[in-house]
Amino acid sequence: MGSDSEMIPCLDFSMFELGFDYEENEEWKKMSKKVRETLERYGCFILMDDKNKISKSLCEYMLNGMKALFDLPEEIKRKYTSVMPFSSYNSHCTTIPLFQSFGIVDAPFGDTTMEFTNLMWPQGNPIFSETLKAMSSKMLELNYLILKMILDGYGLPKQYTSDIEKLKSSSNFRLIKYKVHDEINKDCEALLPHTDKNTLTILCQNEVQGLEVLTKSNKWIQLNIPQGGFAVLIGDTLKAWSNGRLHAATHRVMMNGDKERYSFALFSLPKEEVKIEVPHELVDDKMHPLRYKSFNYGDYLDYYVSTLKENALEAFIGV
Numbered sequence: 001m002g003s004d005s006e007m008i009p010c011l012d013f014s015m016f017e018l019g020f021d022y023e024e025n026e027e028w029k030k031m032s033k034k035v036r037e038t039l040e041r042y043g044c045f046i047l048m049d050d051k052n053k054i055s056k057s058l059c060e061y062m063l064n065g066m067k068a069l070f071d072l073p074e075e076i077k078r079k080y081t082s083v084m085p086f087s088s089y090n091s092h093c094t095t096i097p098l099f100q101s102f103g104i105v106d107a108p109f110g111d112t113t114m115e116f117t118n119l120m121w122p123q124g125n126p127i128f129s130e131t132l133k134a135m136s137s138k139m140l141e142l143n144y145l146i147l148k149m150i151l152d153g154y155g156l157p158k159q160y161t162s163d164i165e166k167l168k169s170s171s172n173f174r175l176i177k178y179k180v181h182d183e184i185n186k187d188c189e190a191l192l193p194h195t196d197k198n199t200l201t202i203l204c205q206n207e208v209q210g211l212e213v214l215t216k217s218n219k220w221i222q223l224n225i226p227q228g229g230f231a232v233l234i235g236d237t238l239k240a241w242s243n244g245r246l247h248a249a250t251h252r253v254m255m256n257g258d259k260e261r262y263s264f265a266l267f268s269l270p271k272e273e274v275k276i277e278v279p280h281e282l283v284d285d286k287m288h289p290l291r292y293k294s295f296n297y298g299d300y301l302d303y304y305v306s307t308l309k310e311n312a313l314e315a316f317i318g319v
């Protein structure tokens, strides 16, 4: 297949439910292999689910709530700050003027979503708080399901389940709005090319497309995410853990047209103190010599934030 016709694979997850153990199931084994191969080749895939593990109405509540959130006055939105890098309210950035975002740390747990909505709506907004919690919880469960598939896709022993627990021991739930460009029909890079630094990202959007990934043959291709579908992307941390076998695809967002784009993404990530180490089963002398030294996630994030190097992973822990 020539690169011109390359498309990001769309995988149908309808038959798998969240929270089940499918270890001996043949469909599960087949899908685990496919997920691993796709993520090695492209670093991402589109996840479809006609049975709606994450219901369409929950997606609608999310998108309606997000619209109301971004419509709040700037001075209210600016009240939201976070100690987590790239999580405070972000707007009016000169390099990406169309981009606005909030990041909620550990949204599925405790009072974080309630604290967030109480800050944005002093009279409270319990419905949106519950929506944020329910959606981020489901997306984190889905994240875990995919991580388990990756484990099984490599045929790794069960003891490595504790690795994936650590790899997703924290999360950041990012809510994003892309404004419409003044010159409507001009292509505009609304989010600059980057790799995600975390473990695994799952993303959903309104009907406006725009997410693009760079293939290994250096070609930008759009991810057409259907309604009710999700984009799944490998981050640097999982790439390092897999000894570089899983590809962390560079991606960006292009805006064009007269409709705003809204997206929300659940970034699973390790707690800062977690040590990431390549399983020895993924290392061999010939095809897969060790590519990455073990590292602490917090140290890697600090390194990236202070240098903003494009090749941060290689520079920081490359062997």
Ligand SMILES: O=C(O)CCC(=O)C(=O)O
Pocket: 174, 176, 191, 196, 203, 205, 210, 211, 251, 252, 253, 263, 265
């Ligand atoms: O909004 C999107 O589609 C992509 C967002 C993204 O790549 C990010 O926040 O890291």
Ligand SMILES: [Fe+2]
Pocket: 194, 195, 196, 251
């Ligand atoms: Fe990203």
